[in-house]
Amino acid sequence: MRSSKPWSELEKQQLNELIIQNTTNNRINWQKVASVLNNRSPVQCKLQYRNVLNKKREKVNVEWTEYQEVQLTVLTMMYGTKWNFIQQNYYPLMKPEQLQLKHHQINTMYVQYEEMCKNPDKYTVLNNKQIKVLEYSLRRIDLIKKKLEFLAENKPGITTLDPLELQFYKMAITEEYVAELLENEKTINKLLQQQKQ
The missing domain is CATH 1.10.10 (Arc Repressor Mutant, subunit A)
Structure with missing residues (x-):
């Protein structure tokens, strides 16, 4: 029925x-x-x-999962800004403009995150937008760390990586990258802790 x-x-x-x-x-x-x-x-x-x-x-601002954001980052690293191709093959329910906008948002936040991690002394007082960027970056770092642990264990689990993501992690994740990621995580936590005091 x-x-x-x-x-x-x-x-x-x-x-x-x-x-x-x-x-x-x-x-x-x-x-x-x-x-x-x-x-x-x-x-x-x-x-x-x-x-x-x-x-x-149809609204341009749709809710994205963190997985989709990471996937979009990987796809743009592999295919550049071929929005129609990416949309047709990976995001059939979204419009190319939505992908382009999300890519721009991710890149803007990444540039801000990089700046704050490289020059933390400039950021003794953070505005709400900067705090959101740092909190977002922490979530992304945590997601990447979990996937790296999953790959290191090399055993089947609840979280599986699709072939595209697996290729990205094997190619792009180096020891230097992981060291920088962990250092940035410490810097972000320090900046956020300063804001609470």
């Missing part, structure tokens, strides 16, 4: 994830999506997506 109840937030989130997993060449397999959402028909899923979720997605 198909549900006629309004969609819960959990169902909407599941629908979003299922759409991403079941999209090939910009086509969504609604049968597969609905088969996982037992109480919703393919038509209900399609209508919810078209009338509600896709309208939200």
